[in-house]
Amino acid sequence: MSSLWKWGMIIMLSFGLLTQHQDAMMTSFMEVGNQTFDLVKNIVLTSCLWSGFLNIAKESGLLHRISRYLNPLWSFIYRNPMREKTKDLISHNFMANLLGMGSLATLSGLEAMTSMKEEQKSDKASRNMLTLVLMNTTGLSLIPTTILALRQSYHSQQVSEFVIYMIGIGVVVMTLGLLIQRLIDRG
Amino acid sequence: MxxxxxxxxxxxxxxxxxxxxxxxxxxxxxxxxxxxxxxxSIFPTMLAFMLFMKVFESSSLQACMLQYMSPLLSWLHVPECLTMMFLLRPLSGSASLSYLNELYLKYGVDHLYSMMATLIQCGTDTTMYVVSLYFNHVHITKTRYALPLGLFLDGVAMFLALIIAQYVF
The missing domain is CATH 1.20.5 (Single alpha-helices involved in coiled-coils or other helix-helix interfaces)
Known part of the structure; x- marks a missing residue:
């Protein structure tokens, strides 16, 4: 990832200079700080709210109780042993993704990453981390809230027909990803 | 609901x-x-990521890549207007969403192209964003196969989206 950023930036800046796009690039430099701040501000403020509720669920033991049902699945998917805390967070991340609660999923996903990182010292991604990221990049979801609302607003005749195929694609791609990981990573 | x-x-x-x-x-x-x-703690990551996206767009490299990708994709019978969707989806969820919105306006929300783009939007998540956010958050620099595998799976998901939409809608 970091080498992509490094070389990408150098190549793009050179390409832009060669094709005389320095003005456009400068404008984007000036705008990007503000735009990022707006984006992060939105994520932060909503996530704080979810973080609050998440903490109640944690302290009351609800989170652990829910995740117990998913634990057999995790010991099958995640090859290396994990702490209970990590498992709870992974379950929560997975469920939030399924229900289409993006910011809640991000929050518990990031906390799960922190929890995994506490168990290791190296700066190399562990197999479990890669599995978690893989589960999140393939983005299996059951309720695509944003898209459904958008389609509704255009008075679509088939608002939600695509959902079943979307779930199909999600399941196939996630399974494929986990299979490939199993083949290439024996760690 | x-x-x-x-x-x-x-x-x-x-x-x-x-x-x-x-x-x-x-x-x-x-x-x-x-x-x-x-x-x-995600602000630095996001800024680095957004800058990358912005420069990609404003340096006209995006337009250039689009130009070269179109013939290749049309050879695979992919409509030209979806090339942009292919390029944007792994990079930015909000950018591809606004492009999806444009497609809805242009072709109508129930048009075949719109359905293809809808499935592309929903069938996968923003790989580049997720990978950089998750790993940077815990200061992991060696991300190993996370990005290539994620992008490959995006490709598979988009391919499936096209095929399914073709037959169903």
Missing amino acids: ANKLMMIYVLLILIFGLIKKVDLIQAFMIGVKDGFKLVM
Whole structure:
């Protein structure tokens, strides 16, 4: 990832200079700080709210109780042993993704990453981390809230027909990803 | 429907906390504090990522790649207007969403191209964003196969989206 950023930036800046796009690039430099701040501000403020509720669920033991049902699945998917805390967070991340609660999923996903990182010292991604990221990049979801609302607003005749195929694609791609990981990573 | 589920979930959390005698407002505020710390750490990552996206667009490299990708994709019978969707989806969820919106306006929300783009939008997540956010958050620099595998799976998901849409809609 970091080498992509490094070389990408150098190549793009050179390409832009060669094709005389320095003005456009400068404008984007000036705008990007503000735009990022707006984006992060939105994520932060909503996530704080979810973080609050998440903490109640944690302290009351609800989170652990829910995740117990998913634990057999995790010991099958995640090859290396994990702490209970990590498992709870992974379950929560997975469920939030399924229900289409993006910011809640991000929050518990990031906390799960922190929890995994506490168990290791190296700066190399562990197999479990890669599995978690893989589960999140393939983005299996059951309720695509944003898209459904958008389609509704255009008075679509088939608002939600695509959902079943979307779930199909999600399941196939996630399974494929986990299979490939199993083949290439024996760690 | 989704909103209802969400509110029921929150209510469930509160009731369960009540039964277990958790000090609700205290626990909530501690969580908010943790959340603030947690998410504040994502600003550097996001800035680096957004800058990358912006420069990609403004240096005209994006337009250039689009030009070269179109013939290749049309050889695979992919409509030209979806090339942009292919390029944007792994990079930025909001950019591809606004492009999806444009397609809805241009072709109508139930048009075949719109359905293809809808499935592309929903069938996968923003790989580049997720990979950089998750790993940077815990200062992992060696991400190994996360990115190539994620992008490959995006490709598979998009391919499936096209095929399915072709046959169903």
